[in-house]
Amino acid sequence: MVIASKEQLLAADAERDRAICGHALATMSPKRTRMADRGAHDPTPTPYFILEELLQPLGLTPDDHLLDVGCGTGRVLAYAAGRLPCRVTGVELDPQLASVAAAWAARFPRLDVIQGSVLEIPLAAFSHYYLFNPFDTSVLVAFLDKIEREAVRPVTLIHMSDNGETYAYLARPTWRLVRDGSIQTYPSSSGRAFDVYAYPQHWSMWRYEPSA
Incomplete structure (x- = not known):
């Protein structure tokens, strides 16, 4: 199928959700956080x-x-179910969203869901983090502080839609920017790209190595 519009892209994502999770994940989420x-x-x-x-x-x-920090109903988990070889855990503050993700993810041994705050769970087990703009900058700063306290090995963090928050990492000399970029359009195989976002969404990949 050639995807030539944002509507077709969202429909294809929903169909992929249904094949993995049994339902379209976006329809299970409120438009506004509780x-x-x-x-x-x-x-x-x-x-x-x-x-x-x-x-x-x-x-x-x-x-x-x-x-996956702020996993919602579990889109990253759904992607991981068929594409990633590692263990993947989602942590979600909203009990209703966490319940949706935990219900369908229970079928996959490498997936897990924790309901609660990322600031209140142990972090030593994790080697990688994914964030899609999950919380305010003050929470991000507390989260980075927690990683620095608890990491026992080098960790890699990807922050999607970190617009305006890159400085939270740059202010930390122990964090190294690996690469970054921005995403706004979908490169359709038809040769005609279309906007997925109204404005470019900056993303960055960071590496933290705890001192010996």
Whole structure:
């Protein structure tokens, strides 16, 4: 199928959701977060083509463990179910969204879902992190502080839609920018690209290595 519009892209993602999870994940999420008072942002499933672009180059192995921070109903988990060899855990503050993700992900041994705050769970087990603009900058800073306290091995973090938050990493000399870029359009196989976002969404990949 040639995808030639944003509507077709969203429909294809929904069909892929249904094949893996049993239902379209975007329809299971509210448009507005119920957790704004705790710094959470609106739940936003990452399009599959973006996950392909950002996660495949990591070269993840069965020894790695990826944490999807603010997993919502589980789009990253759905991608991982068929495309990643590592363990993947989603952590989600909203109990209703976490319940949706946990229900369908239970069929996959390498997937897990934790309901709660990422600031309240142990982080030492994780080698990689994925964030799609999950929370306010103040929460991000606390999260980076927690990684620095608990990491026992080098970790890689990908932050999609980090617009305006790159400085939170740049202010930390122990974090190294590996690469970055921006995504706005979908490179349709028809040769005619179309906008997925109204404005370019910056993303960045960071590496943190704990001191010996």
